[in-house]
Amino acid sequence: MIVTKLATAAVKIKGNLFSLNPAIIQRHQLLNLIFLFLIGKVLLNFPISWLEIATILAFAICIDHLLIYIAHRKVEFFSYSAVNTALGVIFLLRATDLSIYILVVALAIAQKHWLRINGRHFLNPSNVAVVAGLLLFPYETYTTPEQWGGMWWxxxxxxxxxxxxxxxxxxxxxxxxxxxxxxxxxxxxxxxxxxxxxxxxxxxxxxxxxxxxxxxxxxxxxxxxxxxxxxxxxxxxxxxxxxxxxxxxxxxxxxxxxxxxxxxxxxxxxxxxxxxxxxxxxxxxxxxxxxxxxxxxxxxxLPTASAKIQHGTPSAAVPINPAATEKATWDQHPEWHEKSWDKPHLVSSPLTPQPRDHGFIRIGNALPELIPNVERKHFGFDFNYHAPVSAGDINHDGHLDLALATTGTSLTILINRGNGTFFDATAQLFDKIPHGSIDQIALADVDSDSYLDLILSFNPYEAGIAPPNRIYRFNPDSKHFEASTTFPSPVHATIGGYALIDINHDRFLDLYISIAHNWHKQENPPFAFMQSDGEPNQFWVSSADGWKEKKTDYFPQPDEKHASMTAMFTDLNNDGHPDFLLGNDLQPDLSYRMDGSGHFTLIPKQQIEYNAFNSMGYMGIDADNDGKLEIWENTISRDVLLRRTRYGELFTSAFNTLNGTVAVKNIERAFLNGEQNCNRFALPTDRALCEEILVGAHAKRSGNRKLCDSIVNMERRYFCRYRVNNPAYAIASPARFKRDVELFPRKVKKNILLKLDTEGRYRDVLGNDNAALTGWSWAAYPFDFDNNGFQDIFITTGMAIINGQEPSALLMNYSRPGTPSLINKASSYGVDFMDEGRGVIAADLDGDGDGDLVVMNLYTAPIFLENRFGGDAIKVELRSRHGNYYGIGSRVELHTSRGIQLREMAVGGVWDSMQPQQLHFGIADGESIAKLVIRWPYGGTTEYKGLSANHRYIIYD
Structure with a gap:
């Protein structure tokens, strides 16, 4: 009897194992998926809560059986298909909100019942759910292949x-x-x-x-x-x-x-x-x-491997507010800025290096008092992107001067006394000082007369007073900057960045202007919020009758809709022709090579590893001294665990109301965390801003767009109107866009360092989350701060009205030739500032051969840091009679006993920061110099041997 029962059971099991009954097959598949689900959730800790899992499963089962009942007026079987669909969504889709899961599951199951031909459906329900989520909610969903790991078993x-x-x-x-x-x-x-x-x-x-x-x-x-x-x-x-x-x-x-x-x-x-x-x-x-x-x-x-290379305290402290009678001195060393010469030669002068030490010293009286004039209108995207700075030797005394602007103030030009302290010379350099909030500044010699000119772009939202974007040419006779060529913009959009090059070799610099967002658009934005509101960029090329906009002549491919950030001309493949890197916001970056006809063509996207949608810096850099350029990109990135801890502390601690800065910058973040009591803020401005946020929320709930009119900042007012009764907002909601790191840890990704591999593809080799996750990053400025021969990177950070306060980063370079390695040491050296950083200049500002820092902040005064690392270095400047005067577009290689240090004389690629036309090479202890090789942008090459450390060299072609 027992044997008979066992035999019968065995036959039944065998029948089930090989049965083609759909219900049995579905149960078999369900067991497979349950097994994989338990591994994923229990062992791999999938980032989806048990409550979400239970809700998705219950909803899928209910909606499927409800539709079965509606169609047949009865339910005679259990639909395993609903469970399989739900588990497929749980496996493959991540969303910021439970409602998104519910919606996509409903769509998937509904189409299974309603989209049928000859009684059979033809779209896989789980696939429909994943595709619907990724396409309909592009900012609030993602799918991650990495969640399964690489375990062989x-x-x-x-x-x-x-x-x-x-x-x-x-x-x-x-x-x-x-x-x-x-x-x-x-x-x-x-x-x-x-x-x-x-x-x-x-x-x-x-x-x-x-x-x-x-x-x-x-x-x-x-x-x-x-x-x-x-x-x-x-x-x-x-x-x-x-x-x-x-x-x-x-x-x-x-x-x-x-x-x-x-x-x-x-x-x-x-x-x-x-x-x-x-x-x-x-x-x-x-x-x-x-x-x-x-x-x-x-x-x-793709190129073959053989084709890639084609041959403390300032020495003299001064008052913070110097006397107005202090005058700039001019042309003290004519040999440093010769106007004509017959043959190549160099001029050298010694540096005064400091003993080896480490870190930076913050000098409080190096800069005049430059306090931002922050008003309520400035707390919106239209004003909180820019605090620009540029450096260059304006008065030809051999020292780098500064041109900068802080929030709510006009242009300031600071002349370097030579000891790392500065005085305000703005009034001396203009008959009429240009007034208006400034987005971008560049000091560059556009006409090759050896004197730096000034390029300014003004914030377009200063009602009635914003001057046009223009060049201010320097007049050597009057020693004044004089308004010259204008660069009209077709819309009221902020400027993302400049890039300068002499593209047609006429010795005049040409200007690429990347155009970012139009924050005051009043019509409803397109389906994907901000993603397609970019305007065409501009490329102003010099000609006999001035500069003409000729972007389509050099970039013939159709315009892509993008909001552009930084731009940079760089010779990626070392063929003597400039290539071009364009970082975009909410779109992939664009990378171009110049072809044989002088046109820029897009590098196919499969040749460059894909990264994030928010590029605040995109530039060429030789990070590992192998004589080849890598591509650096810094973006909006978040270390989830770090942010979770910090924000938890931030929201439960008392706000510091000193000057209102911390309180104001964290109002929105506090509101998102459920804080709606505006009376807790002591300052009237803080309370007013808090109340405006509540007004926006009430307008959205009530559907009354007129309530938005009381909001002072225009961008926030238009944003409020956009949210009210706008169906697109429910799908592409910027209010939840990249804000909640708990629910959305991977949508914003990491900083990357792309290195060309032997297959001709740029791949990320950064690897270290310590360097890859630096928060909401802006300017990333490469400089060898510790004079060890490898370029480090200082990064400014912060977007308080969305992302909270974040510390600036200092990525120290511990690479070996061919093997990059960057580690964030900001806290070790005391430069992890919680200010809202924007532009930055790293340069030798006091003549001792190491890189000092000027950090621009949105709501607080600039920070001056004197470098105390010390060590040996050389500085190189170029002068050209065949090309543009300062040799912009040149490639300079320093060959040493440890490898090749590669620099380019480039202007661009760093947010709100225009580099001086001066190159710095750190010399490590025991390292000797073999030769310096310059390849000029017009094709000539100059080589020098016998150079010594701790000198400034001016090379004439």
């Missing part, structure tokens, strides 16, 4: 479970065909690096996709031929999307969604026993082969 378990279920349902050909075709296409069009390809093929997210989403029996073809066509088409479309959009996590899901739309046609072919799949597959293979060996395959154009 988990990959093996997924493969085993996947093969068992796909063999049972007759779909094993689909993952095999997809994997083979994806591997071949990736190798043909994306990368030939086997390590990278294998890392993708064995990743948990890839295995989950091919075995548990790609093979849904209800939404895939039944016959083998059409299954191969189906899988190959998805792989091909995935690669095509990667080539078009870059390597984004949505590409596979979107490809599956698009190909699934054609499944009904495949079913028709199956019913008619048509062999058209053979012709379609042959056509697809032929097309791929033709493209693979044609010029359309950009992988064919």
């Amino acid at each position: 988990l990959g093996a378990a997924m493969t085993l479970l996947g093969l068992l279920i796909t063999m049972r349902v007759g779909r094993v050909l689909i993952p095999i065909a997809f994997t083979i075709s994806y591997l071949i296409l990736t190798y043909t069009f994306i990368t030939k690096n086997p390590t990278e390809i294998m890392a993708t093929l064995i990743s948990g997210s890839f295995l989950l996709f091919i075995y548990f989403m790609l093979t849904d029996p209800r939404t895939t073809p039944d016959r083998p031929g059409y299954q191969i066509l189906y899988a190959t088409s998805i792989a091909t479309l995935t690669i095509l999307l990667e080539l078009m959009l870059g390597a984004r996590d949505i590409t596979m899901f979107l490809a599956l969604f698009i190909v699934s739309l054609f499944v009904p046609l495949m079913r028709i072919g199956q019913q008619k026993q048509s062999y058209i799949w053979q012709h379609l597959l042959a056509a697809l293979a032929t097309g791929i082969a033709v493209v693979a060996f044609s010029p359309l395959n950009t992988l064919n154009h």
Whole structure:
């Protein structure tokens, strides 16, 4: 009897194992997904709460059975499909709000019931949910492949479970065909690096996709031929999307969604026993082969390894407010700024190095008192982006001077006394000082007369008083800056940055202007908030009758809609022609190479590793002294655990009301945390700003747009109006955009350092979260602060009205030649300032050969830091009679016993910061100089040997 029962049970189990009953198969799949879910949640700690999981599962089950009842007026079975759909969403999608999960699950299950042909649905519900979330809520959802880790046993378990279920349902050909075709296409069009390809093929997210989403029996073809066509088409479309959009996590899901739309046609072919799949597959293979060996395959154009290189206290303290009679002295050393010469030569002068020490000393009386004039109108995006600074030798005395502007103040020009202290000479240098809040400043010799001119862009939102963007040419006779050429902007938009180059070799500098956001647009913004409101950038090129806007002449590809930030001309591939880097906000960066015809063409996106949507700095830098340029990008990044701790302390502590700065800057953050008692703020301005935030919230709730009119800052007023009764706001809500690090830890990513690998692709090699996660980063200024021969990076940070206060960063460089290594040491050296930093200048301001710092802040006075690292260095300046006077666009290499230090004479790439035309090379202890090589922008080369440390060298071509 017992034996009979056991035998009967065994037969029943065997029948269930091999049964094709849909309910049994769905239970089998459900067990697979539950197993993987428990591993993901319990062992891998998926960032989704148990409450969210339970709610998603319960809602999916209820909505599916409700729709079944509506259709049939009864429910005779339990829908395992609802549970499978919910688990698919839990595995693959992350959202900032539970309501998003609910909406996408509802869409996915509803389409399963309503989008049917001949009684069968054709779109995979889990895939529909993921695609809907990523497309409809681009700022509030993400999918992360990294969550599954790289454990071999988990990959093996997924493969085993996947093969068992796909063999049972007759779909094993689909993952095999997809994997083979994806591997071949990736190798043909994306990368030939086997390590990278294998890392993708064995990743948990890839295995989950091919075995548990790609093979849904209800939404895939039944016959083998059409299954191969189906899988190959998805792989091909995935690669095509990667080539078009870059390597984004949505590409596979979107490809599956698009190909699934054609499944009904495949079913028709199956019913008619048509062999058209053979012709379609042959056509697809032929097309791929033709493209693979044609010029359309950009992988064919990647350079080979051999083709990449083509040969304390100031010495004299002064009062904070010096006498108004202090005058600038001019042209003390004519040999430093010769107007004409017959042959190449150099002029040198000694530096006065300090003993080796470490760190910085904050000097309180080095700069005149420059307190920002902050008003209520300044607390909005339209005024809180800029505090610019530029450096250069204005009066030809061999010392770097400063041109800067703080919030609510006009231009200030500070002349360097030579000991690292400055006096205000603005009134001496203008007949009429230009007034207005300033977005950008550049000191540069645009006309090659050896004297620095001044380029200013004014904030367009100063009602009725904003002057036009223009050049102020320096008159050597009157010693004044005089208003000259204007650069009209078509809209009221802020300026992201400048980049300067002599593109047509006429010795006049040409000006690229990147245009950022129009913060006062009153019409409803497009579907994706701020992402497409950028205006075309401008490229002003000199000609016989002045500067003309000629961007499309040099950048012929169609304009992309982007809000641009920093711009920089840099020779990435060392071919003697300038390339171009453009950092964008809320869009991927754009990287260009100059081709043989003098046009800039986009570097294909698959050749540069994709990163974040917010680039505040994008520039070329040789971080590891291998004589090749890497690409640095700093962005909006967050270390979740650090921010969680800090913000928790910030919101529970008492606000410091000194000058209102801390209180004002954290009002919005406090409001988002549930603080709505404006009476807690002691200062009237603080209370007024707090009340404006409450007004905006009330306007949104009540739908009364007129309430917004009481808000003083115009950008915040228009933003308030935008939120009221605007359906787009519910989908692309900037109020939740990148704010909640608890719910949204990965949407804003990291700083990166892109290095060209042997396959010709730029890949991130930064690796260290300590350097990659520096908060809301602005200016990233490279300079060898400790004179060890490697460039460090100082980063200003802060966006208090959104992100809270954040410390500035100092990334010290501990690289070896060819191996970059940067570590944030700001706290160790006391430069982790909590001010709202913007522009910064790093330069030798006191003549001792090391890099001092001037840090511009939005709401507080600038900070002057004297460098006390000491050590040996040389400084190099260029003078050219064949090209622009200061040699902008030149490439300078210092060959030493430890390697090659590479610098470019470039202006641009650093937020609100225009570099002086002076290059610095640190010399480590025991390091000797072999030679200095200059490649001029017009093509000539100059080489000098026998140089000594601790000298300033002026090189004449």
